[in-house]
Amino acid sequence: MIYDAVETANREELRALQAERLRETVRHAYENVPFYRGVLDEMGVSPGDIKEIEDCGRLPFTTKEDFRAEYPDGLFAVEWDAVRRIHASSGTTGKSKIVSYTEGDLDVWRSVMARSLAAAGVTADQVVQNAYGYGLFTGGLGFHDGSEALGASVIPVGGGNTARQIDLLQDLESDVLACTPSYCLYLAEKLDEQRIDAEDLSLSTVVIGAEPFTDPMREEIEDALDVTAVDVYGLSEIIGPGVSIECAEVQNGLHIWEDHFYPEIIDPETGEVLPDGEAGELVLTTLTKEALPVLRYRTGDITSLTREPCECGRTHARMDNITGRTDDLLIVRGVNVYASQIEETMLALADVAPQYRIDLTREDSLDRMEVTVEHHEGYGDTPTALETRIRERLEEVLSVKPDNITVVDPGSIERTEVGKVQRVFDHRE
Known part of the structure; x- marks a missing residue:
């Protein structure tokens, strides 16, 4: 469902709006944020130099270290x-x-979240069970306010308390669940333990974010809960959830709401802007933020962009699923490895469950990488046989071989009910 006409604006109209808003954002930041005024003066760039959206490349990067x-x-x-x-x-x-918000910022946030939920297929007559954490974390209140702005009913259960989550799903017939992908899998396991068939629930959509996941993990979630799983993206420094989301119709890239957030992809090493289609680090500039305007924020998330219109009719740029983070890069024996590479390769095997951990250690100045993974219920062969298949697959993809692969029974790896799941444990420092 198209929530706002700007979602289908032509590229020329969108560029003109972006340029106007970028000019105002730079002026606002220069006049009111000493940090930006100092950096821009040092670069010899004044607000008057910024005229078109392409001039964004003349602006300084902002990093988490600056925050x-x-x-x-x-x-x-x-x-x-x-x-x-x-x-x-x-x-x-x-x-x-x-991060801070004026009343105007909160209005923008409600609007982009309502727009995002509508793109995910959520409608005003549905019940949204919000299992993101409330409080300083932006997930809970972001989803809450956006659902209400859309006109949907909200159950503000927050994170964890799985027994109550299941009761509410059954008793209040929730249509939509908002939570992390890892919690979806945890919830599915608990439903199975209680012999509750997900098909008997009213649940039709889960909106998942706050941590990276791969397509095989999404497929696990959709099969286990009998739902459509829609990927949402955001980060506190920019606004929170609602920066971009997949459309339920196509699920082929996340629509970035470019009238509020201008995206670029850069080479993480050189800072050079990369063309559409090439993978690199996502950089975002806020175009309408009042309390906290942010220029060219280096998110650390690895993805790529396309500006080809989507089959759903939306014209805003789409970002691919996050495939890793620049600060989550694992360097093992001098070789770059992303955990997402390991996950996607393993989960492509039907007998591998989406629960794993990677342990990095150092012995006698040499790095060691150990991978522990659960097999699916009903797996009928030996752990050794599956370990061999996983090793063969990983050796085809990775430039560095895991030193040890261990397949364990379902439920053996520690779960978490709340927060972001930790899958990589670096014991080297």
Whole structure:
């Protein structure tokens, strides 16, 4: 469902709107954020130099280190009496980054989240069970406000408490579940343990985000819960969830709401802007943020862009699924490895369950990589046979071979009910 006419605007109209908003964003940041004024002056760039959206490339990058250096409110562009809400990043890769919102920012957030949920196929007559965490994490309130703006009913259950989640799914006949992909899998296991058939639930859609996942994991979720699983993307520094989302009709890339967030893909090593279709680091510039305008934020997420119109009719750029993070790159014996490569390769095997962990250790100055994975229920062969198949597949894909692969019974690897799941454990430091 098209929620806002701008979703189908032609590229010329969109570029003109982006240019107008970029000019205002740069002026606002320059005049009200000492950090940006200092960096722009040092680069010899003034707000008047920014005329077209292509001029975005003349602006400085913003990094998570800049957020930490300016902690807590050095990047705010408004006085505290204009701030209506504070959120913070999860802090999974370091100290939390504090983010602020004016009333206008909250209106934009509600709007892009309502737009996102509509693209995911959510309608005003449905019930949304929100299992994202409420509080400083942006997921809970982002989904809550967006669902209400769309007109849907919201069950604000928050993260965890799986027994209650299952009761609510059954008793209130929830149509939509919003949560992390790892929690979807955890919930599916608990339904199976209680001998509850997912087909007997009213659940038709899950909107999953907050952690990377692969297409094989999505297929596991859709099969286990008998749903359509739609990928949503966002990050606290930009606004929260609602930066981009897949459309339920096509599920081929996440539509970035370019009227509010301008995307670029850069080479993570050189900073050079890459053409559409090439994978690199996603960079985002906010175009309408008041309290916290952000110029060319290096997200650390690896993806690619296409600006070809989608079959659903939307014209905004689409980003591919996140395939890794620049700061999650594993360097094993001098070779670059992404956990997502390992996951996608293993889960392509039908007998492998979507629960795994990677342990990195160092013995006598040599790196060791060990992979532990669960087999599916009903697997009839020996663990050794499956270990051999996994090793053969990984050796075809990876430039470095795992030192050990262990297949364990279902349920052996520790689960988490809340938060982002940890799959990589680096014991080398």
